[in-house]
Amino acid sequence: MNVFFKRQYLRKKLRQWYHLHKRDLPWRKTLDPYKIWTSEIMLQQTQVATVIPYYQKWVKTFPKLETFAKAPLSKVLKLWAGLGYYRRARMFHKAAQYVKKNLGGKIPGKMEELRKLPGIGRYTAGAIASIAYNETVPVLDGNVIRILTRIFGISQNIDRPATIGKLWKIAETLLPKKNPGDFNQALMELGATLCFSLNPECSRCPVRTSCIAHKKRREIFYPVRSKREKYEKILMTALVVQNKKLEVFIEKQPEQGRWGGLWMFPFWTRKEDMLRASSKICCQLRHFLTLQHAFTKYRIRLEVYRGDFKKKGIQRRRNWRWISIRTLKDLAIPSPHRKIAEKLSLENSLESGLFSPKKTASVNNF
Ligand code: SF4
Incomplete structure (x- = not known):
């Protein structure tokens, strides 16, 4: 399959699969950028099942960015307690205060603007901009890296910035113009529910026929990385x-x-x-x-x-x-x-x- 048709195929299959199989998660019921931002920050290095009750309590306590920005940090940290990586909560709070004070409470709609806020990296900015504002920008996290290296058989070491740059490029060229947020979520969902690191469920995967790692029966050898540091x-x-x-x-x-x-x-x-x-x-x-x-x-x-x-x-x-x-x-x-x-x-x-x-x-x- 040539590159053009492979892209078309992947877009179609992944979106169809996502609409049929996506999990019913509370942050998927909204397009409110503040709530999507909340979920993306909470989901960094934290499992979905752990995040759900925290997210629900959070949006009940701070339903709007204004209420969150006005809250004392002690209250924010109290609500965050148990989620770990507290720097996320502090930076999120700082960013919300910045938006309230300097942007009239309006969360920027462009990825490049979002990236200027404290605690928002390229991945989070891409997720918020594509899901809440429909901007055609990619996402690349651990799940997406795993899927793309497997589908495209990329055997360069992902600890090298050049490989990550290449993967961002692939993620970008794969994106459809229509509903890019759904496509990004489909990739994340596939990584979270089927394309596991150790035991990927390829027999249920919608894109298995165009997955190079699967064809070679070498799924778990992707992505390639330097020997892990010992704990x-x-x-x-x-x-x-x-x-x-x-x-x-x-x-x-x-x-x-x-x-x-x-x-x-x-x-x-x-x-x-x-x-x-x-x-x-x-x-x-x-x-x-x-x-x-x-x-x-x-x-x-x-x-x-x-x-x-x-x-x-x-x-x-x-x-x-x-x-x-x-x-x-x-x-x-x-x-x-x-x-x-x-x-x-x-x-x-x-x-x-x-x-x-x-x-x-x-x-x-x-
Ligand atoms: S076929 Fe297997 S390895 Fe390839 S993307 Fe699907 S789940 Fe991942």
Whole structure:
């Protein structure tokens, strides 16, 4: 099949298949650019099933860009808590504030304009512009890279910028003028539901007859990439200090860091440092739980200790607060510290069946 006919064939088959088989996802029921933007930011590095409840709660809480832009960052992070990669939420908030202040609340309709906003890269800009505004611009994410390298049998290493450039070009030439957003979504959908990395379901694929990797029975060898970096294992230690009023120490992270604005239990990378700090502020130190957490190329093992507060030797730290265990759920806490909070809350609710601690405790200056 020559290139022209192959393109025509792929467009037709993919769009037909998409209309018949697309999943019923809440962000597919709207063309509102703000809602599409929300879903695209949430879906970066996060599974669809995880995103759905967050998306639904988000559009209920912030139905319009204006309401989102006006909201304090603490409320935004609280709603985002658990989705991970908090930088996405902070940049999204910044971009929404920019749109409200400088563009009269109107989200730009052109990909090139969208790309100027904080946190919006070429892929996200392409998705919003093509889906919400019908602009004929391509998308290229991990799913689309996998499909295109397989269909076109591209065996150059995708870690090379030149290969990615070539794939963008292919994605662009494939795009139909009519309903480019649907075509982009069809590609994403195929990658998410059939063209899996390890076990692609080629027998159900609408474009299998023109897929080079499938013809050669070498699907899983595409895309080609450099040997993957090994995961870096990191051991961390966190400390839960509890007082007699059923309150625990919790610390707000500096705005600039990865966890900026979020609340976390005090933590250290070296256990010795935790032991030194804990000897000054608490007694009866004991192991509480072990948590595993995957973050980009890191595999974090978090050992959590727990101790009872003693007043002697205490030093004031600016961002540390006492907060009652029962109100921990109201704070924006990232995983896996949220798991610590959940375990404490569960324990607390079980114990409160035996006695009733003060109900008024909330965040107190330390
Ligand atoms: S035939 Fe298989 S490898 Fe090729 S695009 Fe379809 S699912 Fe992917």
